Amino acid sequence: MIEESYNPQAVEAEAQNYWQEQKTFRVTEEPGREKFYCLSMFPYPSGRLHIGHVRNYTIGDVIARYQRMLGKNVLQPMGWDAFGLPAENAAIKNNVPPAHWTYDNISHMRSQLQRIGFGYDWGREIATCRPEYYRWEQWLFTKLFEKGLAYKKNATVNWDPVDQTVLANEQVVDGRGWRSDALVERRDISQWFLKITAYAEELLNELDNMDGWPEAVRTMQRNWIGRSEGLEVEFAIPGQEQGLRIYTTRPDTLMGVSFMAVAAEHPLAVEAAKDNPELTAFLEECQRILVSEANMETMEKKGMPTGRTVIHPITGEHIPVWVANFVLMSYGTGAVMAVPGHDQRDYEFAHKYGLPIIQVIAPADNGQTIDLDQQAFTDKGVLVNSAQFSGLSSAAAFDAIADFLASQGKGERRVNYRLRDWGVSRQRYWGAPIPIINCQECGAVAVPESDLPVVLPENIEFQGVMSPIKQMPEFYQTTCPRCGGPAERETDTFDTFMESSWYYARYACPDDEQHMLDERASYWLPVDQYIGGIEHAILHLLYARFYHKLIRDAGLIDSAEPFTRLLTQGMVLKDGAKMSKSKGNTVDPQELIDRYGADTVRLFAMYAAPPDQSLEWSDTGVAGSYRFLGRLWSFATQYNQAIRQAPVEPNWTQATKTLRSQRRQIHQTLDQALFDFSRHQFNTVVSASMIILNTLREVEGNDLADALRREGMSILLRLLSPIAPHITHVLWQALGYERVIIDAPWPTPDPAALVRDSLTLVVQVNGKVRGQIEVSADAEKAAIEETALTEPNVQRFVTDRTIRKIIVVPNKLVNIVC
């Protein structure tokens, strides 16, 4: 039996009950069967799903269901990126412990995901705030600490002097604390770092092989890693053993150095300021600039001489050393050689302070003129005014100067990266505790494996903004694992990017209480298809790649990269702008699901745009998707009996020409849709489904017509089932097809249906369409040309003209050139 009208709520409950009872999406390892691991980026449990989640997870679910229908053993898990600042903010605001708030949100969002019918293996659900999860993160960290890949150093943070706490960059608004409104200060505190720079070369090189990733993401990562080749050169300091070391990528300009510039934190600057109050004041001014200062570019370039000089390694000249606010202590050596003639920034600085501008490079191309009164000449070229190096090209000079300095012990080649080590300490409460104990005698000591996890107390109260565990002696007072003396735990927690860097691996074995990962991870990894927002193109995806290599080098897995293919879905827009609460242009997916059902929402999300492009939300478009499902339903209702009774393998050769042509169109459309599925262009798959239904609705008659309805519907339902899984499940049952749709074989076009005995060709004259001709499929080229020339409208354009050439494109067109 089948209901007369489409009732999505009832239909969707029926399908979901079936999947739940049958445990349809539970999977286990089946060696020998092809696996497919499909993963969407897990959500932060903010409270409720937004439309971006729905789009992301629908794309993932469509791919997972498609791969499953192709016969693969498909894993599609889901979990929660559960640590993070919003839970603390909510806790402070509503006086609810972050754990409580988080678990409530998870439970609501889980039921929302289930209502949309995503085919997740819920038996593998992970919440990163659970000790069973983060204990392994703590464990790995202690291993990295032993290997020297985790280390401690001072780093600058935003300090709120009123709330007496560290602020995240986003908590600093216009240089003031978001709650206290106090002017934020810079403060250096000791923090933990992971040595991602040790993997910079591999992280960069591997990108060349990752052809399953969008080029845009690979480029962004390459730029972020920022490899450069240059020279580290030492300028001697008179009367001192250690000289001033600088890094340059342009050693060919070395003879044009007119001053040196060092960062405010550079030891030479600090030392020179000791007897110079003016310089001390300048260094302090530089210190006051916020860590979060976004627009360094607009900052005025300022400097001050230190009164010191260094010796040029080739000419032996004395070069003055300046402190400059644009030199970064964290890149290279914190000091640069300044060549105003050939570097625009040095040029502006030299102009401002009246320093000499010397030309040492001339254009290689004689036609090019330069004017050092206007701007620096930054291209490469030929060396001039450079003593024994004059006349060399920039490239040759690089080598010659590198060799010369190396022979003198004054310089060596060096590769530098823009990438910095990953600071993982956060002075927050709602995160995984860093498993380190600080002992007065032994220093930083890792918590022994037998004492893990270091559990974050969940039953706490916020007194102000500061992390509660920083005020809990029962948490931090402990004894040193090494000497047994009194000691204190770290009260900082991990950056939440730590949890999201390896969750994809833990889904393989979420219940293993003895190991971080076991052999099941080797079966499932790497992830075959990863889906998420482009906003994670750099940080999350780079950290996860780094972590994968750490796990590999710990011997837990053998693959080099975590995600074979990556799909970055576009943004969801409304009225041409990104949806946001402040713009008031948000759409609540729950309301849409209540009104139209999940299939309509899924269908529209797939139909409105290709997955990787931005999607313009349209309320009338959603209604249109609902109408299509309604037409599908009423067609099935109308022909229910006929389809059930129609022959499964009719003799199509007996069909009328019209019917054969309609059948051909259905199979052709299927063929195109299969191609579109394989390239993840789901919007045209939906189009194809609509075309098939439109064709079926034009079919007239009984018997063979019913057979075509039967065949056409079985194709249409299966094609659409990854996108609209509920309605297709119920209609498949109602129309009496074999098995359940999710276990049915994927449709393939019947080659016999695609065969045509005559073809329609377009006829062009000089590239313009002038008519169409009907020729038999096996017609010779000469016969086609002859038929084309007899077409009446074509004749109008070729009479009285000499035909110079006729081009015949098989199955497509004829072009007559005259």
Next chain:
RNA sequence: GCCCGGGUGGCGGAAUUGGUAGACGCAGCAGACUUAAAAUCUGCCGGCCUUAUGGCUGUACCGGUUCGAGUCCGGUCCUGGGCACCA
């Protein structure tokens, strides 16, 4: 400034990768059913000309390659994104 994407009807977007531009849908217009409305169904729908057959024009702009260009090449303009005192 450097590095990636994009510019196609009123709108979202197709075009099997050099072969009928505008599939499919949204909006709109006209009609059928209805006392009426909604829902549903049918037809039309880039612009200009034409009774129609049909013609001209058209994929940001200029030029090129080709029998043939939305697609390839050179230049220009606009636009979205990423990076940016990185020495």
